[in-house]
Amino acid sequence: MAEADVIADREQPASRPLSTADILIAIPTFNNEGTIGPVLKAVRAALRWFPKRKAVIAQVDGGSSDSTVARARDSVEGQEPVLQVSYPLYPLHKLEVSHQSVPGKENAYRRIFLLAEELGAKACCVVGGDALVITPDWIVSLVQPILDMNFDLAAPLYQRDKYDGLLVSGILYPAVRALFGKRIRQPAGSDFGYSRALILRCLSLDTWNTESARRDINFWVSMQAAQEDMKLCQVHLGSRPRVKLDAALDVSSILANLAGAMYSEMERTAEVWQRIRGSSPVPAFGLRFDPETDAHLTDVTPMIEMFRIGCQNLQDIWGLILPPAAMLELKRMSRQSGHEFHYPAELWARTVYDFAVAHRLRPIGRDHLLRALTPLYLGWIASFMVRVAEMSAGQAEEQIEKLCEAYESQKSYLISRWRWPDRFMP
């Protein structure tokens, strides 16, 4: 079993020099009293796979008001201790409506990375403290490629049904792939493995407080790895049961956060992605599980209805963002009946790109802009769900692949619009 460091100092975690460690397993938590115990148990079991490595387990808590911290402490009684650390947390962080499970997660990550640097850890694995089901294999799978194969980022590949993760499948994955040429299927998530090189690279950046880092820190770190030509890999982790999100969090907020993070990063790295053409696969490890087969079609009528309401009411706002040809296409789509409703892949890719250009030019406020994307996103979801209703999960994945190709083929359109935005608008 791995030798674990004996440190338990919550208030002043770095007040005395820490000894070194090969592996740091960090668990960001916030009111996770129900899940922290099993997560820690899985982490300890995983460390048995690395008997010759020295490891540190750190719980990074975002000011839990329940018994998360106490339970974590109690659950390790008589076994290797957990380093419990806090991080700077401001009232604003607690007021934020975010899809991220921990308030001020960018500060939590910065704390984790600083700790990894201080320990001289060769591999750092971050797993969500809110995981309803987590097995030791997950942690082993995320750490091993970093330790033994010199990868810099190990991204998760979850087993999910064809209707799950559509924001990732419809926007993040295809856009990141087209922009940076790396096929990372899950650029945003909760469970990742990071190398020392990537951690040092991130710590050297002064963009921790930028919009993209604040909106989704996991996505931000993945973007740094994708841009810096680092070695990326993916690991099959199996199914990740749903985590109950904040009741105040609706589709519009999740979309605004993720799309906003991506658009901000696009603006910052415009010089990089404009030079990249095509994309290359990222190696995947681990056992590939068969996708769940019991996915049943959700009623898409309300989503199409919302798309139509958007078409009727948001013409003026969309007119500031989308070129006239796209507006005509959308109008035509709004007249389609439910079963023939189809959002063409090329048009959807151009829509996402048009919003990226508008995010940069700000013809309207950014919050308004991102929320005005919601009816279009739901329109695309409805179209995709209708299209893949009779397909297997594998065939649905082929449709995502075609969408990615559309994003890649439309990249020249994005570059033209980015460089000469006025040419496309009257």
Place this chain on the structure above:
Amino acid sequence: MWEQINALLTQSSSRVFTGIANFLPGLLALMVIFLITVTLVAILRIILRRFLRSIDFDLRVVRWGFPELAEWSPRRSPALLLIRIISWTILILGLLAGISALDAALPSLLVVRLFAYIPNVLAALLVLAVGVFAARSLARNVLISAVNMKLQSARLLSLGVKWMVLVLAAAMALEHLGIGGNIVMLSFGILFGGIVLALALAVGLGSKDMVSRSWEQQSHSEKGPEEHLQHL
């Protein structure tokens, strides 16, 4: 008798000519001041236009978070709006300075009163400008939120909010200008109350079913199908 008439005529024409002679330098001064002002404005316009273009003022205004300003500017250029505001302010100030040079009691009094009134006008303009921006921003916010809540009457709601804020801003501006007094306040109260009542009736009667459905959904914590999907 003719001598007396002649003397009277001479005196009156002399008074007229003296008056004209006294008035002419003032008029000349007014024209000179006005010409200098016009020349100054023309030069200033050229300098300002070049300077604002060199710093990409239109783009900066958008980046500073005022994208709506472009929509309210002539030819969608906030720089042009700024140039026009500065030009007209200097022209009016020049004209007032010229009028005071006439040294006539009435124009001078007018100038003094006008200058005393300027702070009120500026405050009213500021209130109106803030009101217009707030109205547009709030209306857009309500429109997008209402669409995302699948409300069919999103545009109506947005218009209602926009006009409520505009009416409030206009009433406040008129109060600053001292126009209307209590009548404006009373009219505002009636109009504002009317809009609220109209909206309440529209929602309460026109959208009765939708409201009851919405309450029903809230009470049962029901969400749309899109909320049940795992997007990430």
